[in-house]
Amino acid sequence: MVADPATGAVTLFVGTVRDHDPAVTGEVVALEYSAHPDAGAVLRRLADATAAHPDVLGVAVSHRVGRLVVGEPAIACAVATAHRAPAFDHCRALVEAVKAELPVWKKEVLADGSHTWVGSA
Template identity: 60%
Template sequence: MGESTLTAVSAEPLDLSTHLAAVSTASTGAVATFIGQVRDHSPDATDAVVRLEYSAHPDVERALEEIVADVVGPHEDVRVAVSHRVGVLDIGDVAIIACAASSHRDLAFTVCREVVEAVKARLPVWKKQVLADGSHTWVGSA
């Protein structure tokens, strides 16, 4: 069965090397990573995005653990580390890091994508997009 080696929701900046170390073992042949960064635009925004403000449900860490367990459970030979930011993030800041490690690349790629998609769909995090004109929009509340 797959294994979750790190799940976290943090107001502090995320570190890729911490995630890589959490999933790497002597049998690791592949590590797929995803880094989601704050960008200066959004398809649903009427102006440039200047920052994001993430807030979360009080049980968000437990929810993240459950999401990852659901994804990795059916897979053999995979380890996952994933973290999501909360708080105020500027353009270029990292909002999410996900790493999936396995003996082979196909499983690492597949599980990394599945984890990111499940987190995006199910994690109880709310994203406030602050726009250049001072207005804001709410996006992606699971």
């Protein structure tokens, strides 16, 4: 929950499935995310680490699993602070931590029916 009476800024990041990957030839039509059983605990730890900063008033983060088509949200992060600059900074740091540490993998499904696995999401 990011609601707090002292909140002056909430930064929200939503990462969506796009139709291309510069490293792959072909049109991406979907991503299929799978997660390690510990992914929920890792996500909570990352959210708690962000919430522990003294200027952070609230944090919410979620990463989806399963098949997502182009345009669908895959990750959402929200961080509340008293002022906008730290809200942006902490939200970006949380997104980067999720990308680096969350044990989630994605399979890119291409228009021709082929697919490729990408390390961590």
